[in-house]
Amino acid sequence: MTSDSVQTREIAETFDDLAHDRCCKYKSKGLTASTEVLLGFLTENGLVGKTVLDLGCGTGFFALETLREGASSIKGVDLSSAAIHEANEFAKESGLQDRARFEVANAASSQHVSFDIVVMGKVLCCYPDADSLLKTASASSNGILGFVVPRDEGLMKPLMRVGTGLINLVERLRKTGFRLYLHPLRSLDRLLVDNGFQQSNKARSRFWLVFLYKRTGPGAAVQG
Numbered sequence: 001m002t003s004d005s006v007q008t009r010e011i012a013e014t015f016d017d018l019a020h021d022r023c024c025k026y027k028s029k030g031l032t033a034s035t036e037v038l039l040g041f042l043t044e045n046g047l048v049g050k051t052v053l054d055l056g057c058g059t060g061f062f063a064l065e066t067l068r069e070g071a072s073s074i075k076g077v078d079l080s081s082a083a084i085h086e087a088n089e090f091a092k093e094s095g096l097q098d099r100a101r102f103e104v105a106n107a108a109s110s111q112h113v114s115f116d117i118v119v120m121g122k123v124l125c126c127y128p129d130a131d132s133l134l135k136t137a138s139a140s141s142n143g144i145l146g147f148v149v150p151r152d153e154g155l156m157k158p159l160m161r162v163g164t165g166l167i168n169l170v171e172r173l174r175k176t177g178f179r180l181y182l183h184p185l186r187s188l189d190r191l192l193v194d195n196g197f198q199q200s201n202k203a204r205s206r207f208w209l210v211f212l213y214k215r216t217g218p219g220a221a222v223q224g
C-alpha cells in the first residue's frame with residue numbers, strides 16, 4: 001500500500017468515527033459560524049438554480065442547505081463511507097434525495113463534470129496535498145469556488161501554529177496517521193489565480209477564514 005493510500009485511509013477512518021456525532025451536532029445546532037458565512041456568500045452571489053459540488057462534504061448538511069436555499073442539484077464526495085451513509089440518509093429524511101448525490105471518493109484525484117459552484121468546507125486542512133484538491137475544485141467549477149481554512153494569518157497565526165502542533169502531537173502519540181495541515185494562504189491564492197480565478201469575498205470567524213473566488217479566465221471543466 002502506498003503512503004498516499006495509507007493517509008487517505010487514516011482520514012477516512014478518523015471521519016468514520018466522527019460521522020454520527022457530527023450529524024447529531026448539526027441537527028441540534030445548525031451550521032457553524034464559518035459555514036453560515038460561506039452559505040451567505042453563495043446566496044449573495046446567486047444560488048437559485050445553480051448546481052453545487054461539495055468536495056469533502058462530510059455528512060452532507062452544507063450541500064443539503066444549499067438545496068434548501070434554491071440550488072437545483074448537488075453532488076457531494078467524501079473519503080469517509082460512514083459520512084456518506086449519513087449524508088444519503090439525511091437527504092432521504094429531508095425529502096431531497098432526488099436532487100442530491102453523495103459518493104465515496106478522493107476529491108484530490110476524482111474528476112467531475114462542470115458545476116456552477118464548488119465548495120470545500122474545512123477540507124484543505126485535513127489533507128496533505130492542497131494543490132491536487134484545488135486543481136480538482138478549479139477544474140470542476142464554471143463560476144464560483146468557496147472554501148473554509150484555518151485562520152492562519154495575523155495575530156491568530158502563532159495560536160494556529162501551536163494548536164495544530166499540539167493536535168498533531170496527540171495524533172502521533174495515538175499512533176494515527178491523521179494530521180492537520182496549515183497550507184500557506186499565498187500558495188492557495190496563486191494556484192487559483194493560475195487556474196483562472198480571482199478572490200471576491202473573504203471573512204473571518206473565530207478560528208476560520210472563509211473565501212469565495214470567481215472564475216475570471218478560461219479553464220472551465222467540460223459541461224456534462
Ligand SMILES: C[S@@+](CC[C@H](N)C(=O)[O-])C[C@H]1O[C@@H](n2cnc3c(N)ncnc32)[C@H](O)[C@@H]1O
Nearest residue numbers: 015056057058078079080106107108121122127
Ligand atoms: C472537517 S470535515 C468537514 C466536513 C464538511 N465539509 C463541513 O464543512 O462540515 C473534513 C472532511 O473532509 C474529508 N476529506 C478530507 N480529505 C479528503 C479528500 N481528499 N477527498 C474527499 N474527502 C476528504 C474528510 O473525510 C472529512 O469528512
